[in-house]
Amino acid sequence: MEVTWLHLIPLLPLVGAAICGLVGKWIPKSWVYAVALASVLLSFLIGLRAFIGLGEQAPLFHELWFNWFSAGSLHVDMAFMFDRLSGALTLVVTGVGFLIHVYSVGYMEEDPGYWRYFSYLNLFIAAMLTLVLGDNLVAMFVGWEGVGLCSYLLIGFWFTDEEKAYAGRKAFVVNRIGDFGFLIGIFILFNQVGAVGFAQINSAALPLDVASMAALCLFVGATGKSAQLPLYIWLPDAMAGPTPVSALIHAATMVTAGVYMVARLSHLYVSAPGVMAVVAVVGVLTALFAACLALVQRDIKRVLAFSTCSQLGYMVAALGAGSAFAGFFHLGTHAFFKACLFLGSGAVIHGLHGEQDIQKMGGLRKYMPSTRTTFMIATIAITGVLPLSGFFSKDEILGQALHTRAFGFLTLGYSGPHLAFLGPLIYAVGSFTALLTSFYMWRCYFLTFSGEYRGPENVHPHESPSVMTVPLWILAALSVVGLVLGLPQAWVHGTWLQNWTWEHFTEGVFSRPRGGPPEEFSPYLGYGIALIVGWGGWASSRALYYKRGLAGDELLTARIHAVRRALANKLYVDELYDFIVVRPLWALARGLFRLVDATIIDGIFVNGIPALIAWVGAMARRFQNGDVQRYLAVTALGVAALLYVFLVRG
Amino acid sequence: MEEFFHAHQAQHYLVLGAMLFALGAAGVVLRRNAIIVLMSIELMLNAVNLTFLAFSRFPLVPDSPMGSFLSGHAAVFFVIATAAAEASVGLAIIIAVFRSRTSINVDEFDTLKL
Numbered sequence: 001m002e003v004t005w006l007h008l009i010p011l012l013p014l015v016g017a018a019i020c021g022l023v024g025k026w027i028p029k030s031w032v033y034a035v036a037l038a039s040v041l042l043s044f045l046i047g048l049r050a051f052i053g054l055g056e057q058a059p060l061f062h063e064l065w066f067n068w069f070s071a072g073s074l075h076v077d078m079a080f081m082f083d084r085l086s087g088a089l090t091l092v093v094t095g096v097g098f099l100i101h102v103y104s105v106g107y108m109e110e111d112p113g114y115w116r117y118f119s120y121l122n123l124f125i126a127a128m129l130t131l132v133l134g135d136n137l138v139a140m141f142v143g144w145e146g147v148g149l150c151s152y153l154l155i156g157f158w159f160t161d162e163e164k165a166y167a168g169r170k171a172f173v174v175n176r177i178g179d180f181g182f183l184i185g186i187f188i189l190f191n192q193v194g195a196v197g198f199a200q201i202n203s204a205a206l207p208l209d210v211a212s213m214a215a216l217c218l219f220v221g222a223t224g225k226s227a228q229l230p231l232y233i234w235l236p237d238a239m240a241g242p243t244p245v246s247a248l249i250h251a252a253t254m255v256t257a258g259v260y261m262v263a264r265l266s267h268l269y270v271s272a273p274g275v276m277a278v279v280a281v282v283g284v285l286t287a288l289f290a291a292c293l294a295l296v297q298r299d300i301k302r303v304l305a306f307s308t309c310s311q312l313g314y315m316v317a318a319l320g321a322g323s324a325f326a327g328f329f330h331l332g333t334h335a336f337f338k339a340c341l342f343l344g345s346g347a348v349i350h351g352l353h354g355e356q357d358i359q360k361m362g363g364l365r366k367y368m369p370s371t372r373t374t375f376m377i378a379t380i381a382i383t384g385v386l387p388l389s390g391f392f393s394k395d396e397i398l399g400q401a402l403h404t405r406a407f408g409f410l411t412l413g414y415s416g417p418h419l420a421f422l423g424p425l426i427y428a429v430g431s432f433t434a435l436l437t438s439f440y441m442w443r444c445y446f447l448t449f450s451g452e453y454r455g456p457e458n459v460h461p462h463e464s465p466s467v468m469t470v471p472l473w474i475l476a477a478l479s480v481v482g483l484v485l486g487l488p489q490a491w492v493h494g495t496w497l498q499n500w501t502w503e504h505f506t507e508g509v510f511s512r513p514r515g516g517p518p519e520e521f522s523p524y525l526g527y528g529i530a531l532i533v534g535w536g537g538w539a540s541s542r543a544l545y546y547k548r549g550l551a552g553d554e555l556l557t558a559r560i561h562a563v564r565r566a567l568a569n570k571l572y573v574d575e576l577y578d579f580i581v582v583r584p585l586w587a588l589a590r591g592l593f594r595l596v597d598a599t600i601i602d603g604i605f606v607n608g609i610p611a612l613i614a615w616v617g618a619m620a621r622r623f624q625n626g627d628v629q630r631y632l633a634v635t636a637l638g639v640a641a642l643l644y645v646f647l648v649r650g
Numbered sequence: 651m652e653e654f655f656h657a658h659q660a661q662h663y664l665v666l667g668a669m670l671f672a673l674g675a676a677g678v679v680l681r682r683n684a685i686i687v688l689m690s691i692e693l694m695l696n697a698v699n700l701t702f703l704a705f706s707r708f709p710l711v712p713d714s715p716m717g718s719f720l721s722g723h724a725a726v727f728f729v730i731a732t733a734a735a736e737a738s739v740g741l742a743i744i745i746a747v748f749r750s751r752t753s754i755n756v757d758e759f760d761t762l763k764l
Contacts, residue, residue, distance in 0.1 A: 626760030627760050629757065632678055636675050636679065
């Protein structure tokens with residue numbers, strides 16, 4: 001259904017960003033807050049109204065805002081599409097975004113750059129909504145780059161700290177690498193399909209090699225944005241930004257852009273079974289890898305950052321397994337509980353005056369009851385234990401992966417149940433990762449909130465103001481209520497709940513894998529395993545850390561110091577990249593600098609041309625030496641030459 | 651012999667004039683002493699005078715309405731007068747320069763340099 005109000009959703013935060021950024025410095029603080037919060041809230045309300053309006057008569061809203069540019073057969077429109085997929089994500093972005101805006105009012109209270117901060121935050125919401133609502137790849141790319149820019153600006157928000165500015169640059173550069181793949185993917189699709197709209201792409205019948213190549217290139221973009229192997233390295237460093245930013249951008253919304261993009265193009269992906277296998281393997285390996293790294297981190301935000309990487313790995317694995325629904329569902333629940341965890345960690349950091357090291361926390365249960373309770377609820381949710389939201393979303397992913405028929409070979413396409421071992425393998429690795437997840441999240445919880453306070457005497461922990469704790473409670477509540485969204489259709493069929501499940505929301509949005517839907521399976525065995533795994537992680541973590549505190553780390557790795565050291569140093573991946581990528585690039589850049597810049601440009605052009613002119617001038621100056629006799633001699637010779645030419649030759 | 655002199659008289663004067671002019675020019679350009687330079691200029695002027703007289707005696711266009719037998723001589727008198735004036739001014743300059751610089755070597759006077 002064509003509508004005319006859809007562009008308001010991204011436009012309002014953009015206007016808010018402009019107001020805060022341009023005049024925010026001079027208007028009262030409360031006006032900045034009002035503008036920033038109201039613009040996001042209005043977007044949320046419009047989105048909510050639109051989402052309720054979706055139904056049989058209007059499966060999607062579409063608006064052609066304006067024709068952006070046309071060149072030859074390429075027509076790119078600024079057009080928006082609001083269906084159940086983009087609508088659900090719009091609600092998550094604006095809803096969680098609004099809560100984080102509210103929280104930020106408390107968190108950034110004392111920062112003089114608050115107007116800049118809210119401007120960036122609003123700009124981010126606008127860019128993210130463009131990404132989500134854009135009905136073609138180019139419009140999406142605008143948002144894609146926009147969120148990358150805002151991410152850079154907000155990571156390096158305290159840019160006077162060189163380390164934080166570096167983290168911002170690192171995130172930007174690594175994302176550029178992914179964006180390059182994304183761009184190539186767009187080019188391939190335009191070249192082959194002749195259009196960039198999602199509708200055209202998803203309805204085009206592409207040959208296998210084209211579909212595989214395009215899907216693979218786009219997936220490179222997704223690995224950059226969604227922090228998957230091998231481009232995840234920017235996310236842990238991105239924690240240099242203010243904590244609400246970590247919650248909004250680096251946990252709940254921006255990092256899910258890659259997942260959303262793959263889900264949006266699910267038809268393209270299911271037509272390339274080889275890429276599906278690649279996607280699934282990358283996802284599950286990222287999940288495992290990041291979970292291992294999270295085990296020994298001592299910075300509370302880094303634990304959560306690696307946990308985000310790991311959870312994104314689950315989502316990507318679900319996409320690869322052909323269950324975009326499960327991945328997208330986990331995206332939604334993850335947005336709730338991970339935002340809650342990050343905001344909780346922000347409240348802890350705020351209450352400890354900037355301390356991020358869990359070594360110096362402990363015993364905060366007494367001082368911050370609200371933060372502690374909400375953090376615990378979110379922790380239970382992420383560990384995937386009944387009765388909280390992470391349970392169904394994670395188990396949906398693992399169950400679908402176990403029984404999927406989506407995989408094929410990269411070159412052969414789908415012609416039967418290839419790679420049948422891959423599904424169970426993903427299930428096994430994913431379940432093990434779930435155990436690790438439960439273990440490190442509870443470790444983080446116990447070290448922060450249980451035991452005795454280990455920080456310095458002069459720091460007095462205190463609970464945050466209610467402007468910060470209320471969003472925490474709302475997010476914690478959503479982490480619980482999110483459970484309903486995930487109830488299997490079979491359980492709620494015929495009851496009033498059946499219209500409120502995520503499965504119902506996203507019905508008919510995603511394409512089914514080539515190999516057909518997964519075989520019918522009973523979820524109960526999977527549920528049982530998940531419960532054992534979840535509580536097992538809790539029990540082992542409690543046994544190690546509840547009483548001992550950090551000494552548990554020593555106990556855990558008493559015999560294998562090398563492993564622990566390697567994990568604590570993030571398996572030396574940064575060093576590896578430094579060795580493989582950064583140093584050769586430096587060397588190349590230095591060589592190019594010496595050859596091209598210093599020798600050719602500076603040497604020949606910049607300094608060479610003036611030197612030539614100076615030399616010509618020096619030569620010409622010889623004639624101008626003030627010696628009258630020499631002038632005369634030259635004149636006489638000239639006259640003689642002229643006479644010779646005209647009298648003798650002429 | 652008679653014919654030679656009759657036929658080639660103009661060339662003889664002109665060649666001699668050219669040689670004197672060239673010697674004078676060489677003196678102007680090469681000698682360092684300003685007085686010698688001045689003398690060389692006189693030599694060049696006299697070479698010119700000789701040429702004027704040669705053309706007066708052997709006109710290129712006989713019976714030309716442009717000039718008579720005496721026009722070359724008149725020009726020579728003007729040149730002699732001018733040369734005398736020039737020599738006096740030149741000597742005055744040389745004396746003035748010598749007073750300020752205690753030298754009359756022309757290669758030391760290069761303040762025209764850019």
